[in-house]
Amino acid sequence: MAMWLDGFRSSWLAAALDLLWRQWTDLGVPGGLEETASWIIDPEALLISTVQFGRYDPRLLDTVLAWCMTNSKWLGISRLQRQRKTLDPEAAQILSGIAGVLGEHDRSGKWTGLFGQAREGRASTTPIPLFLQPDEKPLPMGTRSDPVFLKYGLLRPPWERRNLSLSVSATKPAALRIRLRALFGVTSRAEILLFFLTHSGAHPSLVARQVHYAQPPVAKAMAEMAASGLLTEHRKGREVEYTIDRPEWLRFLHVEGEPVWTNWALIYQALRDIWACTLEIRARAVTQAVLGSELGRCSRTINPLLHESEVGVALRDLVPGRPEEYVEIFAEDATRLFARLGVRLGHRSTPAPHSTPAASSPST
Secondary structure, eight states: OHHHHHHHHHHHHHHHHHHHHHHHHHTTOOOOOOOOTTBOOOHHHHHHHHHHHGGGOHHHHHHHHHHHHHHGGGOOHHHHHHHHTTSOHHHHHHHHHHHHHHHHHOTTSTTHHHHGGGSGGGGGSOOEESOBOTTSOBOOOOSOOOHHHHHTTEEOSOOOOOOOOOOOOTTSGGGHHHHHHHHHOSSHHHHHHHHHTSSSOBOHHHHHHHHTSOHHHHHHHHHHHHHHTSSEEEEETTEEEEEOOHHHHHHHTTOOSOOBOOOHHHHHHHHHHHHHHHHHHHTSOOOHHHHHHHHHHHHHHHHHHHHHHTOSOOOOOOOTTOGGGHHHHHHHHHHHHHHHTTOOTTOOOSOOSOSOOOSSOOOO
């Protein structure tokens, strides 16, 4: 079963990195990959998962870091803070460290609230290797470590930003969230409008959960937007539901076709949870029946995330008394999930991530 797990994890990592590369390509990162069709990308969820999976692909993480330096105005720090809570402690520390590095180049103070404890005090603790091999061992990096990253507790080879063309095209269907932020600012109102452009109606608590803002300010913003005539308010007993004239707004925004919503924060959380689950199982010698049982337990925790994300795919349940059969069922369902997201499990369209990163951002 160890060989099966290693093969599955290798395929899973390749598909996750493929998905990340494709979505970053939609947002202006030069990658030479096909776009992700009509999915609306969530840049905060994308960055959160790049911190975790990008550790296995130095080229991706370095290029995304350069993108963030150029396009930080499109990122919402409060959404990053809320989604940061879904990371494991080490990845959360790395996100804070990367925010600290970004703060070294952006003196506006935008990143201060995110890097928090990753200030220079981190240098007194044992630094964390930034880049890993698929077997979780640190990627060999030579004798020199980047001093700025080290100041925030991260070990990596010296990094030097290169001037890449990283502008965002807000006219792409996948970048509709960026276009709304350009119109309304990086605020909850842009997220609220985006949600209503893809749904027939909703109440504030549902919208708040889906757009990753706290409910009280979302409810207040929706009430004020209704007063402006942007939203239409409907009372159903004690609950208030809101709608908009979707066709009119889609025409106003010159959106062709129907934009497709999914809660990417929950999708990427599910992908990270499955990755962590298989790592934990890999550390033990298990039979096929035990492996199937553990994967079934993992599926039960993942399915609520997939359901709330609105991705339209779920993992099948374990059939009682037949755990040894679930291994292949799980692999089939994982293949369906990635296919729904536009990538193939076991197929990698990007350069292999296992080489030692160069002393500067690799060119594309």
